[in-house]
Amino acid sequence: MSETAELEKPTFRGPVDWRLLKVSRTTRNWVVLAGVLSAAKTLSTVAIGLLVGSATAALIENPGSSLVMSTVVYLIAAVIIRGALTWLHTRYAQQAAAKTIVDLRAKTLKHLASMDPRDIDQAAWRIRLSQGLDGLGPYLTGFLPALAATIIATPLILAVILSLDLGSALIAVFTLPLIPLFMWLVGTLTAGRTEQRLRDLATLSDQLLDLIAGLPTLRIFRRHREMATEVRRLSGSHATSTLGVLKIAFLSSFVLEFLATLSVALVAVGIGFRLLDGELTLAIGLSVLIIIPEVYNPIREVGTRFHDAQDGLIATDEILTLLNKTTPLIDASPAANHVSGGLSLIVSGLSAQGRDGVHPSNLSFAAHPGALTVLWGENGSGKSTTLLAILGLATSGISGHIKVADSAGQELKGEQLWKHCAYLPQRPVLDAELVGDNSQLSLGQRQRLALDRELSRGPADLVLLDEPTAHLDPENAQLIIERLRLAADKGATVVVVSHDPLFKAVADVVVNVQ
Incomplete structure (x- = not known):
């Protein structure tokens, strides 16, 4: 058996922990599938935006045109396709998350069973393998797909907008980096607060279990009522750390929404002036207005899901550190079903x-x-x-x-x-x-x-x-x-x-x- 070293303090490793992809085949498959679905949803979103813009412009400029009806038919088909893609994403995301969590929990328990029990912080690992690892679900079902959409969808939609309207594309290119910048600033602060919350939760769980185990003895000496004060203190500490994380999450959500809304408003104002000057057609202007929010939506989703996934990311970081540092004790000699003479x-x-x-x-x-x-x-x-x-x-x-x-x-x-x-x-x-x-x-x-x-x-x-x-x-x-x-x-x-x-x-x- 290899000696087990003390686990290092978790560090921020970026939006994707590549060790997770190495350990979990289910996660690798889901990342590929999420990329494919994101690309398909992007194409359907662009198609919906172009069709809505064309149909609305045709309805305003030439109400009796047959182009309106044919465009509406294509629009309905695009909406149905996008709905089907969303359904597939939801279904396979939940399956991938459940399988990954079960797989990581089983591998971690196997490694812990091979470690020296005197070196295991049972309270901390109890929280990591339960509530901490369960927090990986939002990371796999929300954060990774949103990240895949950002990498795939955002450049595609920017390219479409660039082909339609250079001015709107330039505004989007200059305002888009502001969102990940503020997301990184707030996310760095949130990571430390989330680690503290998990540590407080582990302490609360461990001490509550000790109190419950010693309750018969405390009752004998009539000291059990004094434990209520200690329970309230531990609960207050956990509540304070949880509220600290929530405050930062709400603040970051406000910042992301404000920046995205302001950016879309700038594009809308520019389109309005150019429509008045006759530099844009109504069909192009409406199509860009419908599509432009989709440039910011994936990265806004990344920011929102980032906070949801922090518990899972931190717990997974510690789990993957364990899996990389130690290996289960497996004897290299051939296994025998029977032994000779006891x-x-x-x-x-x-x-x-x-x-x-x-x-x-x-x-x-x-x-x-x-x-x-x-x-x-x-x-x-x-x-x-x-x-x-x-x-x-x-x-x-x-x-x-x-x-x-x-x-x-x-x-x-x-x-x-x-x-x-x-x-x-x-x-x-x-x-x-x-x-x-x-x-x-x-x-x-x-x-x-x-x-x-x-x-x-x-x-x-x-x-x-x-x-x-x-x-x-x-x-x-x-x-x-x-x-x-x-x-x-x-x-x-x-x-x-x-x-x-x-x-x-x-x-x-x-x-x-x-």
Whole structure:
């Protein structure tokens, strides 16, 4: 497994993060499709503008002309085509966004599962993978299509206007850069505010979960009402950061709308004077007036969608940084469906440097098939870290040697080891889709249910359990011990972290961890 470095602070990488296109095939396909649809919609928009201008001018100048009816027929066809293109855009945009979010979430979870859990900020990643990543939807459904329309539609429409009226084209060329300039200025400020909002939300979520977990203890000491003040403070901090982002978003929207409206007004005034002087025909003047807003509309849409997509962009930046810095632990050796004669575990000189010292320190022991091995020691002595190191999940600050091999001496690592291993942490997480609503279960009931599901997946050659009887009464604890004793008698290598004297009494090997 590669060592995981601390993630860098997200940086602004421009309107398109090319790492996302590299990681997600769905996003690549959607960008191409969005470009094609934008080009087609641009052509239909230009056609509608020209047809409306021609039909209106013909109706005013020559009401009885047959040209009016034929133009109206073509106009209806163009409107229908544009409506169909808009429907296709909406449909495929939602599908692409949903698939991309699911794909990124799955890849990120796979990478996080291969990292040292001691180095993972659970509160921050919980927010990034839920609300943060969900914010990628507006980016894919709105921002990217608007950007594609800006790149494709704006030059095409400018070329059409240039062919119709040079003066209007010059006004559009000189006023158009003002919109992205102000969008960049406001967007740079918004990015920092959005990062702060996500950090506040992560802190709020983490502390609320801690308060909920400790609520029974707080009630015992009659201190639970004092937590309302802390909850109000956290909520106020999140509300303040959210309002800060919204204020800038509203301000930028006002600036963009004002600049676009002013630019269109300048074009309209110029066309009006030239119509009075007879320099333009009515058909050309009306066509330009109808088409000119479409020059500014895509870039206005980019500015509007930019704020909607900030949560997703920031969360995605951190996710893509993770995916580029680390790779899932995959063993290069060929995977085996069966192992020869069970698995043996040998730990030599294991030490783990943590925030509160070296725990464990120079730990050595061996566990063999058919034996029940108990890791015994005080809280904080490094017993749980030892299990994580055996699985290859704890990597930072780890020294020593760990070998898991079958009777033929073939060493197992990574996913090959995990296929033959059953692992249960101190606080197992139950999948509600598999076990149903478990909110009413006690910690002991959850442990028993999690153990049942873990062992029912199939016979495991190596069983690693962290305090499996910590929340059970003696009767239920004895049932768990008997079940693990039976698994060991059938040839499994069972290693248990425990403070339970019942486990120590039946253990084949007791390892004192210091």
